[in-house]
Amino acid sequence: MTEILRIHQLSISPAQSPERKLVNQVSLTLARGKTTCIVGESGSGKSLTALSVMKLLSPQLRMQGQVFFQGQDIGQLNETAMQHLRGRQMGMIFQEPMTSLNPVLTIGFQIGEPLQTHLGLKGQALKQKVAALLEQVGIDPTRADSYPDELSGGQRQRVMIAMSIACEPVLLIADEPTTALDVTVQAQVLRLLDDLKNRLQMAMLFITHDFGVVADIADEVIVMFRGEIVESGSVMQVLQSPQHPYTRALLACVPDAEGKKVLQPMTYDWLTPA
């Protein structure tokens, strides 16, 4: 088991008010070929945690604690060194495929960009690699000259995935990659991500608010609430016997396809001990 990522007591606060912890003492490790899901509602700090791994936090936020990527403390790295990691060793997929692609560049160019920058590919070799990537994510390679607006939402997300895995990173961070997609397309994209993770033996940090998705893709689960980890463990442990009341409440919200379950609204009673 090769450790790819280790986050050690990560805390994030606004520079203006350091006593407010948006993320509080979060620690986790992630191994090659494994998927860890961070689950939580909006505002739980799950996206901030992911961004801090890439050192993409807004300058108005202060980060404490350490992030080790392949044993290296990224806190010690300068911006140039980070640029060599981002897109090369760490890939990231964002939630909104519409806003994260450049509308005036062809998808072929955008997928080729990291290959030019990091691997120095050009000409025919670049074209071939882009075509191979498109094929890998299930898009007809002849569409390399298309612009993002000519593609559907699911196809755009596939383009994002092709971009993020272009340089075969060891770590892939996916921030709610399927939330904006239709259910059928979501199922395809999840399968694709899982396939690629296995084939390239990547470590995947997958962020979501949907426990249904977690069950389909995760090895390990981390549940976050208001900046803190309230529960973590293997997917079996957490889903089968959730220990924390928040995890139980979050599970009770997920509608089931059988309609057997009585939906429960989210409650926070447990916050105030009786």
Place this chain on the structure above:
Amino acid sequence: MTDILLQVRHLHKTYRQRTGTLGLHAHTIHALDDVSLQLKQGSTLAVVGESGSGKSTLARGILRLLPLDSGEVIFDGQDFLALDKSALRTARRHIQMVFQDPFASLNPRMRVGEIIAEGLVIHGIGNTQQQHDSVVQMLEKVGLQADDASKYPHQFSGGQRQRIGIARALILQPKLLICDEPVSALDVSVQAQILLLLKQLQQEMGLSYLFITHDLRVVRHIADEVLVMQKGKVIEQGSVETIYNAPQQKYTQQLLSAIPGHGLRAITA
């Protein structure tokens, strides 16, 4: 036939799309292709399909927010498509809509109270005091507070905004509520709250829902009847139990197998 609130027969809607060099070639897209449905008083009909299946076109067509090519919409015994402008305005009072995006569908420059009261003002119902009272009542009904009326939409979370959207739709005491993906932009935990609220309001106010969604998990928890659409056509319809337990069409089976959480069921069963 009094218990059928909405009857839709043979709706057609086509769009022309230009393709090729300079858009010289045009072809026709059937957004709605012979769509028929009926909705019983007090029940919920879910329209399910992927993007591009025509489900939102259907909702807008019924409300006459876009012109239809042909077909019949009988609402509450009235031929909805034959109404003239002023009759339409009066009749629309009884059909209201809740939209998908709670961020885009509320005017950021209006106070919540004004947004909710607008329907009353337009239809000239009650004086200012009465309008204010109904707004407060409605806010409380959807789980917000009276003093929220003086706030602006940006002061609310996504789930709260969707409650405001529901309050705005219900202030005119409509008979039919068309919900176009009302929970798909929300977190799962907030989704459950809104679904439960919609169910509760349905019982209290005797509402009928036309519920548009791509999420079959949600359908299972809200609908009585389901209609599955693909590429503008109705390919299957029936009660929730029939559709889930014995889907006839391959496409419906595909939609069902795409539901996330097969693993969840296996683990928590």
